[in-house]
Amino acid sequence: MKQTTALKIATGVAAAALGGIFLYSRATRPPVINPKVPEPAKPVELARYLGKWFELARHENRFQKGLNSVTAEYTLEPDGRILVDNAGSHDHKYSFVEGHAIVVDEATNAKLKVAFFGPLYTGDYWVLDHGDDYDWSIVGEPSGRYLWVLHREPKPSRAVVEALFKRVEALGYDRWALRITQQR
Known part of the structure; x- marks a missing residue:
């Protein structure tokens, strides 16, 4: 029972940490400066x-x-x-x-x-x-x-x-x- 509870807590902490990282990365992105990004104009060698x-x-x-x-x-x-x-x-x-x-x-x-x-x-x-x-x-x-x-x-x-x-x-x-x- 204790191992199951510890595993649930560890899993919850890991999920919260990943969620926090995801939210931080989304919150610190720069604003959009082009809402309609064009396709590349020409091929690249x-x-x-x-x-x-x-x-x-x-x-x-x-x-x-x-x-x-x-x-x-x-x-x-x-x-x-x-x-x-x-x-x-x-x-x-x-x-x-x-x-x-x-x-x-x-x-x-x-x-x-x-x-x-x-x-x-x-x-x-x-x-x-x-x-x-x-x-x-x-x-x-x-x-x-x-x-x-x-x-x-x-x-x-x-x-x-x-x-x-x-x-x-x-x-x-x-x-x-x-x-x-x-x-x-």
């Missing part, structure tokens, strides 16, 4: 997408809060997954996280699932649009809560940045909701 990207702007989120000098580097792994190395800094402290992505839409290669911290956190990663020369990329996901504007250079010209923000707007996002990422 993974070999050309791989490499280092510099974040120009993002919709601020809890896992990147306050980060600057943000980079993302994508490398093809032997098993076909993509290694994702994200780095940045805040108050002179370096931040680094590693993840793994898989293509979930093999017809276009534009939709991926990325997992950080093992299988505990997975998220959608949609390449909504990119330059023909793979010099820029706009990345989002289907909820319209997250958006990143990436470039191969840390500080492209003002004209290039303005053209990217116009493209962000054309995709249905509020460009003024984005946080500009300071790059060195």
